[in-house]
């Protein structure tokens with residue numbers, strides 16, 4: 001990969017193009033903020049594709065949850081985003097899976113991990129947008145968290161999840177989290193879930209993005225503070 005540009009690496013190039021297409025044709029449900037977010041993501045991806053950057057070397061890293069990746073990809077292939085699933089399959093051995101948190105709550109280290117496709121840390125270097133996948137094991141409860149100054153979307157590619165108990169998002173659904181919006185995710189007991197995520201924000205925010213779980217408060221019925 002050293003010194004090779006995006007155009008020299010068709011697997012990565014197709015992956016980015018497929019993500020661009022998804023953000024171009026994904027419905028917005030009549031929501032102006034979601035439509036604007038989708039447009040900003042695809043415009044950033046379009047600029048990135050045309051810039052044809054040299055890819056960065058990333059160290060390969062695995063996490064226990066990737067034992068569920070095979071199943072998530074197989075299930076996703078039967079669904080509407082099969083093209084993206086196949087594009088992910090083509091590069092899945094070249095990913096750096098990580099937690100992104102200094103302290104991972106006990107038990108969660110086996111239940112989730114994410115891997116970046118493009119962003120400040122590569123492998124496709126990008127300053128305007130971070131794009132990647134997050135994988136959840138069956139039954140995972142991903143604790144409440146928020147992203148300061150970052151607008152986030154999750155697109156469900158395999159399995160199903162719920163966010164803040166406010167709906168069930170199956171394959172093809174998009175979840176939109178504006179900056180600082182606290183969100184907690186639960187995953188089906190029987191299937192893993194694979195989500196594509198996109199982050200937009202100021203360059204410095206994306207560069208220094210930090211994820212911190214929100215601590216449980218004493219005497220609180222609901223284990224995580226969820227905004228109304």
Ligand SMILES: [Fe+2]
Pocket residue numbers: 145147152177183
């Ligand atoms: Fe999030």
